[in-house]
Amino acid sequence: MTFDPRLIGELRQIVGEAQVLTERDLTERYRGDWTGRFIANSTVVVRPADTEQVAGVIRACADHGQAVVPQGGNTGLVGGSVPLSGEVVISTERLVGVEDASGRTGHLTALAGTPLTAVQAAARELGWEYAVDLAARDSATIGGTIATNAGGLRVARYGDTRAQVVGVEVVTGSGEVISDLGGTLRNNIGYHLPSLLTGSEGTLGVLTSARVRLVPHFAQRATALMRFDVRSDAPENAEALHRLLPDVESIEVFFGEGLELVASVFDLPTPFSTVDGGYLLVEVADNRDPLPTLTDASAALSGVGDVAVAQNSTASSKLWRYRELHTEAIATLGAVHKLDVAVPPGSLAEFMARVPDVVNALAPTAQTWLFGHGGESAVHVNVTGIDADDHNVDDAVLELVAEMNGSISAEHGIGRAKLPLIGLARSEAELRVLGGVKAAFDPSGIMNPYVLLPRSDRSPSDTPT
Numbered sequence: 001m002t003f004d005p006r007l008i009g010e011l012r013q014i015v016g017e018a019q020v021l022t023e024r025d026l027t028e029r030y031r032g033d034w035t036g037r038f039i040a041n042s043t044v045v046v047r048p049a050d051t052e053q054v055a056g057v058i059r060a061c062a063d064h065g066q067a068v069v070p071q072g073g074n075t076g077l078v079g080g081s082v083p084l085s086g087e088v089v090i091s092t093e094r095l096v097g098v099e100d101a102s103g104r105t106g107h108l109t110a111l112a113g114t115p116l117t118a119v120q121a122a123a124r125e126l127g128w129e130y131a132v133d134l135a136a137r138d139s140a141t142i143g144g145t146i147a148t149n150a151g152g153l154r155v156a157r158y159g160d161t162r163a164q165v166v167g168v169e170v171v172t173g174s175g176e177v178i179s180d181l182g183g184t185l186r187n188n189i190g191y192h193l194p195s196l197l198t199g200s201e202g203t204l205g206v207l208t209s210a211r212v213r214l215v216p217h218f219a220q221r222a223t224a225l226m227r228f229d230v231r232s233d234a235p236e237n238a239e240a241l242h243r244l245l246p247d248v249e250s251i252e253v254f255f256g257e258g259l260e261l262v263a264s265v266f267d268l269p270t271p272f273s274t275v276d277g278g279y280l281l282v283e284v285a286d287n288r289d290p291l292p293t294l295t296d297a298s299a300a301l302s303g304v305g306d307v308a309v310a311q312n313s314t315a316s317s318k319l320w321r322y323r324e325l326h327t328e329a330i331a332t333l334g335a336v337h338k339l340d341v342a343v344p345p346g347s348l349a350e351f352m353a354r355v356p357d358v359v360n361a362l363a364p365t366a367q368t369w370l371f372g373h374g375g376e377s378a379v380h381v382n383v384t385g386i387d388a389d390d391h392n393v394d395d396a397v398l399e400l401v402a403e404m405n406g407s408i409s410a411e412h413g414i415g416r417a418k419l420p421l422i423g424l425a426r427s428e429a430e431l432r433v434l435g436g437v438k439a440a441f442d443p444s445g446i447m448n449p450y451v452l453l454p455r456s457d458r459s460p461s462d463t464p465t
Contacts, residue, residue: 234278
């Protein structure tokens with residue numbers, strides 16, 4: 001795979017020679033994602049330092065008909081930021097920093113490449129919190145979480161990323177800069193640009209900075225890990241906690257085999273003498289002691305076998321490890337088929353019970369690992385023990401989701417992994433409308449053209465120039 005040397009020269013003039021990477025060893029970490037399923041053979045990586053350089057890079061690529069893919073922390077799980085078809089990677093890793101942070105307004109503006117953990121730290125310094133949190137917080141970037149509309153661990157209380165974004169600056173596929181970072185909350189002047197860009201997976205432009213709202217910091221917090229003897233009791237009880245715990249932030253669900261794998265891989269003690277069953281990890285925050293309410297709620301649930309409670313950050317972190325380390329533990333088993341999905345309220349237990357049967361009907365030796373956000377009936381379906389290129393299981397699981405009137409993408413986006421089944425989620429009329437939106441932002445069709453939407457005649461060819 002070769003790239004036009006004239007384009008390489010132009011890119012070096014725009015960002016500096018050291019910020020254009022072409023050597024295979026230097027581009028290796030940009031060519032694959034966490035799943036191990038999506039790995040490009042080669043690419044060119046460009047690392048602009050500011051919005052002006054991003055615009056220059058996009059204009060140069062548009063002039064040469066060269067497709068590009070924006071990339072943040074590259075923690076995606078659906079191949080959405082991997083240059084598999086000869087795209088140039090526009091990395092946001094030099095667009096780092098928090099600007100215009102205000103404890104008075106509860107807003108801050110962050111450059112797109114800023115790690116999520118840095119945004120969270122800046123919010124806490126102001127006496128606030130940033131609502132979005134996920135296990136990949138140290139490497140995931142604010143731009144990447146906006147591009148995929150990440151949900152994370154606190155959606156039960158605060159909503160997903162789209163609910164937090166109040167302003168954006170973006171460079172479109174034609175190299176134009178659109179900046180709307182004022183953060184005005186009541187603005188009904190037509191289309192809402194922040195909402196449109198959130199979840200667009202880099203198909204409309206490169207996000208260079210974003211303004212986000214913050215949420216109150218609560219003085220007290222309590223975490224409980226509940227084990228249920230009957231697996232299905234965990235997802236069955238997840239929804240009841242919304243009624244019992246108005247101030248709940250997180251309701252996470254997983255199962256004994258996942259906890260056992262985490263404990264084995266990371267040499268952790270198991271929290272209870274019995275491992276089997278279903279688990280809920282519940283966290284509540286308030287300015288008053290939330291423990292009595294949490295204790296009463298756990299007592300009101302049916303089928304609870306064991307409970308461990310934490311009231312300080314150290315003890316809480318120990319309980320959270322059993323949930324947050326699932327992804328890393330499963331990754332030790334080889335290539336993982338990852339599907340993040342959601343089903344309608346009331347369907348979570350049924351879906352989690354049916355998925356392993358659907359998988360094993362096609363791949364009897366495969367192992368299904370289920371965990372996710374019980375408060376929103378969102379599930380991370382992980383399957384190991386099948387070939388990385390075998391899509392039959394993926395298709396069957398997503399067809400089950402569609403059959404149950406759920407969403408085939410609850411968090412990670414469509415990317416490349418789910419694009420062949422986009423028809424399960426969007427009608428032809430919807431796809432035409434979305435394609436028209438893309439064409440308005442990206443008239444040359446160079447912005448991440450192989451993800452999210454079916455290819456159109458406007459998109460570049462598969463062969464790079």
